[in-house]
Amino acid sequence: MVTTISRGGLTLPAASTAPAEPYTYHFTRISRNAKTGPMAVTTTSANTCPPNCGLRRNGCYAESGPLAIHWRAVSEGLRGSTFDELLQEISTLRRRALWRHNQAGDLTPSSPGVIDAGLLVRLARANRGRRGFTYTHYSPTPANGAAIQQANQLGFTVNLSAQTLAQADSHASLGIAPVVVVLPQGTIRPVRTPAGRQVVVCPASLGNTDCLNCGICQQRDRAAIVGFPAHGAGAQRVQAIFFKGRPS
Template sequence: MTGPLKLHWDMVTSGERGTDLDEALQPIRKLNRGAIWRYGQAGDLPGDKDTIDRAGVLKIAKASKGKRAIIFTHKPPSLDNIAIIREAAAEGLNINLSADSIEKADNLADLGLPVAVVLNSEYGRRKDESLSEYRRRAKDLANYTPKGRKIAVCPATYTDVSCTQCGVCADGERKGVIVGFPAHGTKKKRVDEIAGHAGKRSDHGSR
């Protein structure tokens, strides 16, 4: 909604750039085998409103063959949408279902697909907070969902680890682990309202 990304987004909206999926995927096709790339810094999968465009997603899967894509979607988990996401996964394109709360993440994880969730900003490392201080504080925060699934806070949010070095969000099989992204930036307070309060560590944390 702000900064360089908004400038690019406005140009896409006006038709000045980025109007064709095939053109956008050309650089992806040229990536080396095994390379990690990120789809959609903003926006969502191809499709009309809540509906996923099967042909568009399969184009992405074809272009990404042999690579590892980091993709998230907020599209609702309708039967048709989930069928397309499963089809893409069979082609090697793993798409993370995005949840706005830990409870919703649990429900999405019941579908057996990779899930990511937005977390309260308390899960994030504070300004001028050392890594050891952050880790001590984070020990008191809930690290399991109500249904007992592990919540793993994205390491890039509190260390110098990059997505290329980690790559977990590109994997389809995470043994039920849900990746969490703490609220941050200018809209942090609004995201906190959506994500809910940071819970305290439960008995699951002793596993």
């Protein structure tokens, strides 16, 4: 059970009292990934991913290539540390530093499909004064949606990840967090959702810049949805999911 406290006009979950799970967190202070640029990134063990994620074992970019090797080592506990140690690392980042949480992995659950709201608040607090951002495939149920909205209000940007344009509309209509969506391979121009919302293609995916020099995914109040063209070994499967959600 998660208790709540009141602070700054918000009702926030206190630290979780749920039994500890074998989740592992790896902190990289300077990434060598050309797409992110030399920024801090984290990797979280695969058992944090929601069981209903449509990309799980079905085209997830992190399940192939060099990142998959690193992610497997983190998931098996061969590298990485505890959540408390992760928070300590984040707290040492310089003020206003842009950093990405979970280049692989997702938010920590308290039970299958349910985000641990207490841990997410602690992560958001550790981020204070910095510009952290992440993406989640957890369904925005009332409980998950409240946790995600609170994290964004506290300054830690959590993007809702959609797999189709229709789902992107559904997520955006909630008004709780910015939204991202996968796009077909090779997409280079902005598109519109069925409801007319603009989807801009990730500048780093186009090779125009990197995450460190862009920062659009950290902008919590942006109107545009950010689209990521399918890539990696599983791109065809990701693209198939996208087109299944498009009206014929």
